[in-house]
Amino acid sequence: MTEITSASYIVLGVSLFMLLNSAALTVYAERRIAAFIQYRVGPNRVGPLGLLQPIADVVKLILKEDVTPRNSYRTLHTIAPLIPVVTALMTVAVIPFGEGIFVTNINASVLYLLAIASLGVYGVTLAGWSSNSKYSLLGGLRAAAQMISYELPLGMAIASVILFVGSLSIVDVAAAQENWWFIFLNPIGAIIFIIAAFAESNRTPFDIVEAEQELVGGFHTEYSSMKFGMFFLAEYMHVVINSMLITTFFFGSYHLPFAGYWLPEMSPLLKGLLDVSVFVAKTGFFVFFFIWIRWTIPRFKFNQVMTLGWAKLLPMSIVNFMAIAAVLYFLF
């Protein structure tokens, strides 16, 4: 357990700022990469290379009329967009960005992470339920069913990492990967985790929530103005955060590959800079990966999503967990 100093609050402030900015940047990156993949130009008018486009978007959203449909549950309709944003922002508290660079090191941070991630479901469900629109209701229900279903393989994939670490603190998980990243030791777990992370953040190929052809806008059909903007912001923050989690749990967090074997001793400042830049680079790659997948693969049908989650990923993740436990127990 480390002491909470003013340094923790500096990390907190910086990471919050970075997360919000990276969400905006991800929106821009998504539009540019989509355009690149589809042989278009994409947004290039606002600012140099169109880099100020996200700011223009936010200003536009703020200046729009906020419509709440008739007979909707007004209070819930207003609360619902807050939940995904708050839960997305709250996850940064436990993620280590470098050796000794984290906001707080609680001894059950993996459980904290899972708990906060499950709370995100409420925003989606309440949005769908309170809108008094059939499309919203169906979209919200489907989203909720999908998100809770994929939480199980996600949890089991994390548990298979915990077997190697023997601690529920994410700081320990990151530190344990100095030599061997867990993708090398636990590749099946890594694949399951990545698939489940895609499903948790409602991204293609799991964006049945927003299948325009059948559900219009899904749970945010009846949201306009900045209330819609909140869901939008939350989606991109979840992309960034899930990239961080994939990096942290399976791709060595802030370590270079096999760093313990060859990386020379460095001054703390240099080491800190290296750690943070390695972490940011890996996260950036996975954000790109999320976008790349979205514009490459078509979405599943809802029953296919549920079958994949319950009948394939869940048994696979449990068998993987037990196999790793057996190997660790009897061979090492």
Added chain:
Amino acid sequence: MLASYVPILVLFGVAFALALVLMTLSRIAGPYRPNKIKLDPYESGMDPVGQAKERYSIAFYLVAMEFIVFDLEVIFIYPWAVGFRDLGVGTFYAMVVFVVILFVGLFYTLRKGTLDWDMKSLKHQAMKL
């Protein structure tokens, strides 16, 4: 011990305030000119039929119930995963038994058709009961 949770509380306050400010901003800055048609829930441009607070497929309830059961089981596995090296070989076999029971339950519900989203097979099941 508990002191390490204080930043999380601070973060919650900051995040909540931030989200609230953004939403209030649009309330203040945006126009507000409601009319009857604008307030209609969207139904592909037609007049909306009835309310949306209707009954929906039982399959969603089944998924939710199964989730509660299996999520609890996952949570049981966590403490063992943390300390399984020190707990002795007996707990490993105990865990194998636990997982086998879990699998029997999972395949039972799958064979019973919890994940059948096809209306026809749902009706067929209801007839069988």
